[in-house]
Amino acid sequence: MNTSKIGFIGGGNMASSLINGLCQSGHKPENIWVSDINANVLTTLNSSLNVNTLTDNIELLNNVDVVVLAVKPQVLKQVALTLASALSQKPILVISIAAGISQASLSHWLGESLAIVRCMPNTPALVLTGATALHANSNVTATQRDLAENIMRAVGIALWVEQESALDAVTALSGSGPAYFFLMMEAMENAALSFGLSHDIARLLIQQTALGAAKIALESEESPEQLRFRVTSPGGTTEQAIAAFQQGGFNELVGTALTAAK
Ligand SMILES: NC(=O)c1ccc[n+]([C@@H]2O[C@H](COP(=O)([O-])OP(=O)(O)OC[C@H]3O[C@@H](n4cnc5c(N)ncnc54)[C@H](OP(=O)(O)O)[C@@H]3O)[C@@H](O)[C@H]2O)c1
Structure with missing residues (x-):
């Protein structure tokens, strides 16, 4: 995984925790890309962790093998719709950490044939003691499952759930x-x-x-x-x-x- 190029759209609290964990577990900062509309967030991430930063989400997709959607749920639809065309040209694995946004919505906005992992992390990820549950749609390959699991494992434990509905229970349990x-x-x-x-x-x-x-x-x-x-x-x-x-x-x-x- 250390050579995979990982992109984050949204560089706020949860993305910063994940990036911090990835860097601490040996992932090279030059293989991590972050885009955000907030310049202060990018400056902080660049100066503290030396990762690549961008303000253009589409340009980020051109540089990475997997993208983590780490914006707030209420802006995810708008962000996802702007990514769909670029993802149809370069169908990389998409990981969503947004609470409450279903696989069906993600596929509808991003592309029905896309490999999407939906997951629910929690805030102890900040101190590398997070607990994350993941759910893969049917387009996700075994290699992509490993990649998604390894990203979340950088900040704690990571467990797969077979039924997407289990993520609601996980949200109530470890998320909150x-x-x-x-x-x-x-x-x-x-x-x-x-x-x-x-x-x-x-x-x-x-x-x-x-x-x-x-x-x-x-x-x-x-x-x-x-x-x-x-x-x-x-x-x-x-x-x-x-x-x-x-x-x-x-x-x-x-x-x-x-x-x-x-
Ligand atoms: N924090 C948690 O405990 C937790 C737990 C589980 C899951 N999650 C999920 O993690 C996701 C991120 O949460 P968070 O707490 O890290 O949020 P956050 O700190 O607000 O980070 C989101 C970042 O995305 C930026 N952003 C907004 N619109 C954007 C766009 N169009 N393109 C690129 N970046 C954009 C925001 O900038 P502005 O601030 O300027 O808008 C902000 O810097 C959410 O979907 C949430 O459901 C969070």
């Missing part, structure tokens, strides 16, 4: 998921402050606890439920807290929240 954990951290911090702990101590303890719990869950073969039982001694303090969560309908509330996101 970081905010759920931040909400939990916020609520724990408020409780800790009310106990008289200092802001700095409370925040650091919560952050390290979240990191530790995630590491144990990742490294263990056991389910979250089994892990919870392990740290919940009968009659102990944790049991009191878990009982309060359950009496307050915690599990049902999480289900309702994720359903709302989906």
Whole structure:
């Protein structure tokens, strides 16, 4: 993959994370091209990561083997329609990271015979700990699947889903998921402050606890439920807290929240 020429249309938050991850994982900056309407974005990317920058999306297509569409969903249709003619001449793999834009819409705007991968990354990509789910349309070859997966793997884990509809569930789970954990951290911090702990101590303890719990869950073969039982001694303090969560309908509330996101 290190020799593939990768283009990004839109060089904002998510594209910058991906480009940063690609550079850190050994992809040569001279093989990365970014186009954006915002000159400041391009200047920052060029000076910090030394990648090629352009203001013309069509010219970008002439330079690359794969293009990542990384503009906001609300401008994607307009951007895609302007690319269709150039892509019919040079049918490269297109990867869309836009939330909520279907394969059918992408094919309709860009070209029905085009190889398109639709994926849903999340913001921990910024710190190379992202979680991305990908879905390929029937035009995508095995080599193109590998290329798309490797690009997303540069910033974390990457998993394929067979049904496109699963991406809506993924959006509700890992796409929006970081905010759920931040909400939990916020609520724990408020409780800790009310106990008289200092802001700095409370925040650091919560952050390290979240990191530790995630590491144990990742490294263990056991389910979250089994892990919870392990740290919940009968009659102990944790049991009191878990009982309060359950009496307050915690599990049902999480289900309702994720359903709302989906
Ligand atoms: N951030 C996330 O957590 C997240 C998670 C999953 C998926 N995504 C998806 O990632 C995509 C990008 O999100 P983001 O947060 O990175 O957005 P962003 O920071 O706003 O970046 C988008 C960039 O595209 C530029 N742009 C707008 N119109 C353009 C055009 N016609 N040609 C080229 N560039 C153009 C924007 O410039 P202006 O600012 O001047 O308009 C901006 O610099 C979205 O589709 C989103 O659904 C994001």
